[in-house]
Amino acid sequence: MRVRDAARVFDVSAPFLNRLLERKPRVMLHAVNGVSFDLHRGETLGLVGESGCGKSTVARLLVGLYGLSAGSITIEGQPVTSLARPEGRELRRRVQMIFQDPYASLNPRWRVGRIIAEPLLVHKLPVAKTPQLLAKRVAELLEQVGLSRLDASKYPHQFSGGQRQRISIARALATEPNFLVCDEPTSALDVSVQAQVLNLMKDLQGRLGLTFLFISHNLAVIRHVADRVGVMYLGKIVEMAPKANLFTAPLHPYTRMLIEVIPDLDHRGPPRVPIAGEVPNPLAPPSGCSFHPRCPFANERCKREVPELFEAAGGSSVACHGIEEKRIPEFATASVVL
Numbered sequence: 001m002r003v004r005d006a007a008r009v010f011d012v013s014a015p016f017l018n019r020l021l022e023r024k025p026r027v028m029l030h031a032v033n034g035v036s037f038d039l040h041r042g043e044t045l046g047l048v049g050e051s052g053c054g055k056s057t058v059a060r061l062l063v064g065l066y067g068l069s070a071g072s073i074t075i076e077g078q079p080v081t082s083l084a085r086p087e088g089r090e091l092r093r094r095v096q097m098i099f100q101d102p103y104a105s106l107n108p109r110w111r112v113g114r115i116i117a118e119p120l121l122v123h124k125l126p127v128a129k130t131p132q133l134l135a136k137r138v139a140e141l142l143e144q145v146g147l148s149r150l151d152a153s154k155y156p157h158q159f160s161g162g163q164r165q166r167i168s169i170a171r172a173l174a175t176e177p178n179f180l181v182c183d184e185p186t187s188a189l190d191v192s193v194q195a196q197v198l199n200l201m202k203d204l205q206g207r208l209g210l211t212f213l214f215i216s217h218n219l220a221v222i223r224h225v226a227d228r229v230g231v232m233y234l235g236k237i238v239e240m241a242p243k244a245n246l247f248t249a250p251l252h253p254y255t256r257m258l259i260e261v262i263p264d265l266d267h268r269g270p271p272r273v274p275i276a277g278e279v280p281n282p283l284a285p286p287s288g289c290s291f292h293p294r295c296p297f298a299n300e301r302c303k304r305e306v307p308e309l310f311e312a313a314g315g316s317s318v319a320c321h322g323i324e325e326k327r328i329p330e331f332a333t334a335s336v337v338l
């Protein structure tokens, strides 16, 4: 998958008449603002960042749920924007998404068997030809995610949160996709259950050769699953690095800040140290580097000039003037619990 300068703008203006009467301008929110990356077959790319930085919007752009305002996204050369059109059907079968809240995304009035069978029927796959074949495939899918074939006749409310997320995973796998976009798939779950679901996903990835884009605001979760990590801040990727680099030698001051407050996967309660400063209003992003109001290394250039991603050492890319100018000291790993 190749993503180039992907952008998504939302029109969040007041209704037309109000704007006219109150002489208010149109208001545009740049949720994703020029994001580029490649995703290779079989790898897991983690996307991390605070609430509102545009992670879910990226996910929805990748699976074709939102249209692009600018830029391009292609899978094996085929544009993802075509997912909404009939000729995008095959691509749509191969790219599936798992959402954060397994309850909201499962129809409460349908039995689990029907929920999992639905994508097979929609895509008119060969197994959907007879009820027997369909039931057999549903049973297979349930067992693949560690549930019982007898669960097909139950309703979503009869399951725990973790089991419901397993049902979502079974449904996502039904069409034999090779690319899964997982948007905070375990954030709504208890920590112990979270680890089980993450392990299941890793196991399935190994067995089925899946490619994952894995979104989480939790770096401990990302550390558990990702091969490479992209750090997002206000609609942009500010650092992209192999996992080992990101956790031992983070470059961007924002990445360092996230790593310093990282909770353990089994850490309960609030983070040990709160992140300094607040996320700025995305409707009025700061000039230059949008992180400058929170950055201890900000200077005049940072306030003026938007930093672009450049290749730094060890396969990392970073968008930071301070790193480029070599005026930011190396990260002291001693403070990190790895």
Ligand SMILES: Nc1ncnc2c1ncn2[C@@H]1O[C@H](COP(=O)(O)OP(=O)(O)OP(=O)(O)O)[C@@H](O)[C@H]1O
Binding pocket: 010, 011, 012, 029, 030, 031, 049, 050, 051, 052, 053, 054, 055, 056, 057, 058, 217, 282
């Ligand atoms: N459909 C929409 N209409 C208007 N604004 C939107 C829409 N979807 C997202 N936004 C805005 O775009 C920005 C990015 O939102 P997004 O949901 O992508 O962030 P996120 O990183 O997934 O956050 P979270 O961690 O809270 O899920 C936010 O400011 C959000 O309010």
Ligand code: SF4
Binding pocket: 252, 253, 254, 289, 290, 291, 292, 293, 295, 296, 297, 298, 299, 302, 307, 319, 320, 321, 322, 323
């Ligand atoms: S560009 Fe400047 S303000 Fe932005 S992160 Fe780097 S040093 Fe800090």
Ligand SMILES: [Mg+2]
Binding pocket: 055, 056, 057, 183
């Ligand atoms: Mg989100």
